[in-house]
């Protein structure tokens with residue numbers, strides 16, 4: 542269908558399912574084992590209800606914010622998703638260009654199809670970018686990569702901590718890996734590619750399973766970028782992260798692609814914010830809590846912000862948008878979200894995101910009994 546018939550982010554998924562090659566659909570849409578975590582990511586949002594306020598003059602509404610000190614036109618960032626060229630020949634550049642035009646922030650994946658420098662070159666001057674990091678067994682490779690990113694102006698380092706081994710995404714594993722050029726630029730020192738178990742496993746064998754809390758000071762020593770741990774699910778780990786002096790955490794189950802039955806980021810948010818409140822000021826200007834997984838509407842984002850998130854990441858929503866429509870699709874997705882924020886905030890009775898708090902939602906059914 543023409544782009545003007547797309548009304549919401551779900552529509553992009555339906556088009557992608559109908560039009561993507563099997564291999565790409567399997568890699569993008571798959572989640573691990575029985576795919577329970579991915580279903581729950583969406584379902585959790587449907588258990589939070591709004592408690593809107595009325596008669597509060599909502600003529601002018603502002604949904605912009607800052608994320609790790611960078612301006613963003615929406616409280617949403619583009620989360621890292623690997624292998625953009627499986628979906629579209631321009632791969633991740635679709636995201637970079639649309640993000641630049643509309644003032645939102647892209648997190649560049651370590652396993653992008655386009656090279657890191659191609660992506661940064663496609664950005665506008667001063668366009669903020671974040672980097673997602675898979676840590677290599679060879680720490681020199683990682684150090685060079687991180688320091689290069691910092692020199693090129695990247696303003697946040699998201700270290701993925703929920704993937705010491707890749708989850709079993711069986712839909713993807715049934716496809717054999719064929720290197721047809723869409724693959725990630727193989728990092729130096731990555732040689733042990735396994736080609737018989739799907740795309741995800743083929744490209745991820747360099748990731749270091751020995752990564753541990755003891756490594757965090759080393760990351761601090763090699764970069765001045767804010768560091769965020771992506772893939773936190775436990776209040777204990779949230780507190781360890783705060784104590785380790787990183788600048789934030791992403792509550793995420795990796796879009797359901799890692800440990801199946803890992804609880805959704807939204808559900809964990811409530812418990813983790815409660816735990817963090819026992820350890821210092823809240824909100825904490827030096828420690829951000831992000832959420833991702835299953836977000837498809839601005840109303841999802843508003844729920845997460847009300848419950849204490851600083852901003853929210855979207856993966857598949859943008860991936861499916863560029864798979865079928867390239868950069869224009871991503872721009873449309875951003876415009877759809879923007880319109881949804883305007884309407885959602887007006888109907889909630891707020892003019893700025895700062896007004897949001899737990900009093901705007903009923904989350905009593907969030908943890909299903």
Ligand code: FNR
Nearest residue numbers: 569620621622623701795796833834835855856857
């Ligand atoms: C991902 N995600 C991911 N995360 C990461 O840290 N490194 C990566 O390389 C990837 N790659 C990746 C590929 C694909 C195809 C998907 C769908 C996801 C996870 C991603 O950053 C994010 O956590 C989830 O996508 C959020 O869930 P939704 O928005 O896709 O529901």
